[in-house]
Each structure stands twice: as C-alpha cells, then as structure tokens.
Amino acid sequence: MLWRGDAAVSAPLELTTGHRLFVAALAFSPDGRTLATGSDDRSVALWDVRTGARLARMPAGHTDTVRALAWSRDGRLASGGEDATVRLWDTRAPGPAIGMPLRYQDGSPVTALSASPDGRELTALYGTATVTWPFSxxxxxxxxxxxxxxxxxxxxxxxxxxxxxxxxxxxx
Incomplete structure (x- = not known):
C-alpha cells in the first residue's frame, strides 16, 4: 500500500497486481512520480505514484530475489539481488537489461544499492564488501x-x- 500525504486522513493506494510474491525492495524515482519495486518473484515493476497503475514490468533478468534498487538522476534504474548481480534498466523504454549484469568476485548477494549525489557512481553492498561501479x-x-x-x-x-x-x- 502507498499512502499519499497524511495516513490519518487519506486512504492508501493499493498496488496489488504487480508481483506474485513478496516485495523486497522499493525506491522512488528522483522526480517522485514513479515507484520501483523488486520482489521475491525475481522481477522489477514500475508504478505511477498518483494512480497506482503499473507502468511496466521489466523482463526476466534476475534469477533470484531482487533485494535492492537505486535510481540515476536521468531515469535509469539499478537493481541488485540474491543472484549476486547488479543490473541496469532504462525505465524510459522498458526492455531487457542494459548490458550484462555486474557481479562481484565472491558471489555474495546484493543487499543495498545507492547512487552518488552527482549520479556518476553506484555503490553496491555485496555481503560484507562495498563495491562502487560507474553509473553513467x-x-x-x-x-x-x-x-x-x-x-x-x-x-x-x-x-x-x-x-x-x-x-x-x-x-x-
């Protein structure tokens, strides 16, 4: 459920038809208009925050639970998961992931992602290792x-x- 404004006075917006299993990650786009969700069903979905409508479901990419999401300033989305990969998506034209997934050498799952303020770097947490990748x-x-x-x-x-x-x- 997504609450807009004060939860005491506004009804929640239900996002119910996007994933088959639990949602494990979410992130708002920089402009606040789109919410990305990642799930135990291995998928990433995009939602219109105003209407609750699903905008897109990214095609197959991850082979295990999506645990982390991070947006770039220009609308690209990075996802990380239990499959130990980071994938990059163009949310303006949803389709297959951009390039091959990035994998850290020890094979630990990706549990967190964060874009740098200038949007040039993406930091991923792989188990106990923190790895910074270029994000442009x-x-x-x-x-x-x-x-x-x-x-x-x-x-x-x-x-x-x-x-x-x-x-x-x-x-x-």
Whole structure:
C-alpha cells in the first residue's frame, strides 16, 4: 500500500497486481512520480505514484530475489539481488537489461544499492564488501567491455556485455 500525504486522513493506494510474491525492495524515482519495486518473484515493476497503475514490468533478468534498487538522476534504474548481480534498466523504454549484469568476485548477494549525489557512481553492498561501479551509460559500457575482454573470440558474447552492440560499435 502507498499512502499519499497524511495516513490519518487519506486512504492508501493499493498496488496489488504487480508481483506474485513478496516485495523486497522499493525506491522512488528522483522526480517522485514513479515507484520501483523488486520482489521475491525475481522481477522489477514500475508504478505511477498518483494512480497506482503499473507502468511496466521489466523482463526476466534476475534469477533470484531482487533485494535492492537505486535510481540515476536521468531515469535509469539499478537493481541488485540474491543472484549476486547488479543490473541496469532504462525505465524510459522498458526492455531487457542494459548490458550484462555486474557481479562481484565472491558471489555474495546484493543487499543495498545507492547512487552518488552527482549520479556518476553506484555503490553496491555485496555481503560484507562495498563495491562502487560507474553509473553513467558510457562508463557502464566501458566497464562491460573490460569484463568482455576474456570472451572477445565470440562476438555474440561481447555484444551481450555491451548492451547488444557489436564489439566494433562499443568496445575498443
């Protein structure tokens, strides 16, 4: 349920048709108009705060519970989960996650995410490790290309890391 204003005088807005299991994470967009929810059902949903309508459900991405969400200033959303990955979503055109998921080396679940005030960095808590990733689209692609360096012999693998573009388009 989402309360607007004073809970003593306003009725709650029910958000009831977005997830099949418990909601484990939520975050308001920077403009306050959209609420993102992450769930035990492995999905991320976007809601209109004024009407309660579901705006989008992000396609399959996480393979376990979504435990953390953080927005960038320009409308991208990061999600982190029990599957030990951080994924980046373009909420303006919901579709597959941008690039490949980012995974920390020890395989611990992601339990918290926070964007820096300037929007250039995303900090993730993986168990007891705190890891800071770049959060701008260009930096995310460069990082993806770095991770893809070990699989450059297969262009389709590099394309997956670079968000669908071929290596000549995105990776040096």
């Amino acid at each position: 689209p260009a930096a995310w692609s460069r990082l993806a290309c770095t991770f893809a360096a070990g699989v450059r012999d297969r262009p389709q693998d590099v394309a997956g890391y670079a968000g669908g573009a071929g290596p000549a388009d995105r990776c040096p």
